[in-house]
Amino acid sequence: MERKTKNFGYTVTRDRQIDFDANNHDIYKIVAKAEPTLNLCISCGSCAATCTAGQFTDFSLRKIILLVRRGETKDLEKEVSKCMLCGKCLLVCPRNVNSRNLVIQISKALYDNKMPVSECL
Amino acid sequence: MQKHVVVIGAGPAGLETSANLAKLGLRVTLVEKEAVAGGHLRKWHALFPDFLSGNDAIENITKGINESVKIQSDTKVTGLESVNEYFTVSGHNGWQEKADAVVLTTGFQLFDSHRKEEYGYGIYENVITSADLEELFASGKEFVNRHGDKPDRVGFVHCVGSRDEKVNNLHCSKVCCITAVKQAIEVKQLLPDAEVFCFYMDLRMFGRHYEELYKEAQEKYNIQFIRGRLSESTEDKDGKIVVKVEDTLLGKPLRIKVGLLVLMAGMEPQADTKLLTNMLGLKNVPDGFIQPVDETLKANYTEVPGVFIAGTCSGPKSVSDTLADARSAALAVADYLRI
Numbered sequence: 001m002e003r004k005t006k007n008f009g010y011t012v013t014r015d016r017q018i019d020f021d022a023n024n025h026d027i028y029k030i031v032a033k034a035e036p037t038l039n040l041c042i043s044c045g046s047c048a049a050t051c052t053a054g055q056f057t058d059f060s061l062r063k064i065i066l067l068v069r070r071g072e073t074k075d076l077e078k079e080v081s082k083c084m085l086c087g088k089c090l091l092v093c094p095r096n097v098n099s100r101n102l103v104i105q106i107s108k109a110l111y112d113n114k115m116p117v118s119e120c121l
Numbered sequence: 122m123q124k125h126v127v128v129i130g131a132g133p134a135g136l137e138t139s140a141n142l143a144k145l146g147l148r149v150t151l152v153e154k155e156a157v158a159g160g161h162l163r164k165w166h167a168l169f170p171d172f173l174s175g176n177d178a179i180e181n182i183t184k185g186i187n188e189s190v191k192i193q194s195d196t197k198v199t200g201l202e203s204v205n206e207y208f209t210v211s212g213h214n215g216w217q218e219k220a221d222a223v224v225l226t227t228g229f230q231l232f233d234s235h236r237k238e239e240y241g242y243g244i245y246e247n248v249i250t251s252a253d254l255e256e257l258f259a260s261g262k263e264f265v266n267r268h269g270d271k272p273d274r275v276g277f278v279h280c281v282g283s284r285d286e287k288v289n290n291l292h293c294s295k296v297c298c299i300t301a302v303k304q305a306i307e308v309k310q311l312l313p314d315a316e317v318f319c320f321y322m323d324l325r326m327f328g329r330h331y332e333e334l335y336k337e338a339q340e341k342y343n344i345q346f347i348r349g350r351l352s353e354s355t356e357d358k359d360g361k362i363v364v365k366v367e368d369t370l371l372g373k374p375l376r377i378k379v380g381l382l383v384l385m386a387g388m389e390p391q392a393d394t395k396l397l398t399n400m401l402g403l404k405n406v407p408d409g410f411i412q413p414v415d416e417t418l419k420a421n422y423t424e425v426p427g428v429f430i431a432g433t434c435s436g437p438k439s440v441s442d443t444l445a446d447a448r449s450a451a452l453a454v455a456d457y458l459r460i
Contacts (some may be wrong), residue, residue: 042284044322045367050352054367054374063372092239092352094285 023071030109031068035102040095041065047089047099057082061089061099068106077110123148124458127210127220129198129397132160133182133440134432134447135226140185141451142224146460149190150218152210154197154393158183160228166258168440169296169303170330175259178440193218197393201400208427222427222454225397225411226447229388229433232282232290239353240278240384247272247362247379248354250281250386251297254304264311268360272315272380275308276364277301278351279321283387292408294387295437298325301385302338309342317344318377320351320366328439347375354382388437401425410436421450429453 032038041062048060059082067076080103089099126142128135131153139151157163158179165175186192193216200211201223211217234242234250241248246267249257257264266272279301283294298321305317324346326332338344349366357363361378368375390409398406403423405412411430414422421429431450432443 042322043369044350045348045369046350046352048367048369048372049349049365049374051374058372060367060372062367062369092287094280094287094350096286 018070018072020070024073025071026113027073027076027106027109028068028071030113031102031105034105034109035098037095037097038065038068038102041097042095044094046092046094047097050088050092052086052088053082053084059083061103064106065097065102073110076106080106080110124221124460125150125219126222126224126454126458127152127208127218128224128226129201129210130160130226130228130391130432130434131155131158131192131194132226132228132432132443133162133178134228134434134443134450135160135224136179136182136186137444137447138224138226138431138450138454139190140182140187141448142454143187143189144185145451145455147189147455147458150193150220151186151190152193152196152198152212152216154195156195158192158194161231161252162440164252164256164259166255167303167307169299170328170334172303175255182444198397201397203401203425203427221458222429224429224431224450224454225394225423225434226430226432226450227391227394227397227434229437230391232288232294232387232389234281234384234386236288237281237285237384240281240351241354241356241362241382242384245354245356245362245382247356247360248382248384250384251277251300251304252386254383258304258307264308266381270380271312274316274318274377274379275305275312275381275383276362276377276379277305277317277319277383277385278364279319279324279385280350281384281386282389284322290387290389290408292387292410292437293325295325295327296439297385297387298323299328299331299334299439301383302326302331302335302344304383305344306334306338306342309344315380317342318379319344319346320349320364321346322348322350328441349375388433391434394434401428403428410434420446421453427457429457 053059083103087100125148128151139149142149162175196212199213208220349369355363362382413420431447
């Protein structure tokens with residue numbers, strides 16, 4: 001529904017805090033069940049350091065894991081789509097996080113749950 | 122009759138345990154596989170957080186060794202068994218003793234950094250370990266890298282062989298964080314114009330005055346701390362080491378060239394420890410470090426009555442923690458022998 005509003009020349013700045021209580025944590029629950037090593041990440045960044053995709057885009061698996069864990073699913077689909085599934089991250093992870101499968105499981109969870117396009121973009 | 126205790130391993134733990142057992146009126150034989158006592162400490166230039174020299178530390182600990190302690194050097198223990206009320210300990214050279222109690226002070230071995238091949242130790246000359254750096258400090262020679270140049274930048278890599286399941290070491294070696302800070306300061310003292318970087322996952326400044334030394338590293342020496350674990354390092358055509366890391370706090374991959382890269386090699390259980398624990402039938406050795414009966418209440422006791430542990434054979438420790446643990450083990454032995 002379109003509402004006609006008068007532009008008074010000022011706006012309300014949207015809150016940029018992570019609203020943990022309002023966020024949807026279903027994706028985290030589904031992914032953590034499908035690939036439990038998600039919970040082992042210590043955010044060391046080795047995966048992102050060796051990642052070819054990360055050299056050319058702002059892709060960082062370390063960051064994606066945090067987004068999933070905080071329920072920040074808004075940009076997730078766009079983010080995971082940058083991964084080429086080469087698996088180099090698997091070779092460097094000191095906690096043996098099954099990183100390649102993790103990306104697949106995040107994509108799958110997002111697809112299966114048919115996140116509204118507005119939430120994905 | 123005076124009771125007799127055999128202590129195996131003459132590093133700081135073995136020396137301090139023996140000195141205290143002697144003080145308590147016991148006769149002690151301290152067995153050492155090397156020709157001289159002191160262990161890793163002999164090769165360590167200076168200790169955190171107060172830069173006490175390794176040699177001064179050994180000299181002070183050794184002051185407690187009196188005539189009640191016999192040091193049996195050049196002897197590798199090859200036999201250790203419990204016979205009725207006592208133990209029989211024998212060496213590769215035919216040496217043998219009966220003991221009323223045994224203390225294992227077999228310590229640790231440094232992680233072999235060749236195993237982290239992606240970091241380039243043994244491949245690139247200017248990738249060295251924290252132990253190599255101590256030897257360089259101790260030599261008193263001019264501070265140059267392996268190409269004979271004064272490095273304009275020096276990098277320190279934390280957690281090499283620690284907190285890394287790829288090399289089967291989940292544990293934290295405890296002392297490397299503060300050692301890196303100490304060594305970074307020493308590098309800056311020798312090369313004031315050099316830039317020094319520490320690549321870390323977490324900075325574990327748990328000990329007394331560690332945080333103060335960390336602050337001093339920032340405030341006085343302008344040492345830079347980058348939160349990210351190396352994925353790999355390579356060598357460029359000029360012989361500089363190129364480090365690849367994610368600057369996790371900025372969320373961007375980072376590349377930096379350094380003239381010298383120092384790997385903070387962690388602690389692993391001494392390989393010989395396993396032989397001894399096997400001889401005793403000690404089963405509680407989950408990751409190679411000996412598990413005490415209770416980590417809090419019985420930290421120096423093993424499942425075998427009369428066999429005690431002290432120092433890093435039961436897990437990574439600083440020298441000060443090792444010495445405290447050794448004194449505690451001596452009291453546990455005295456209690457067991459009811460003296």
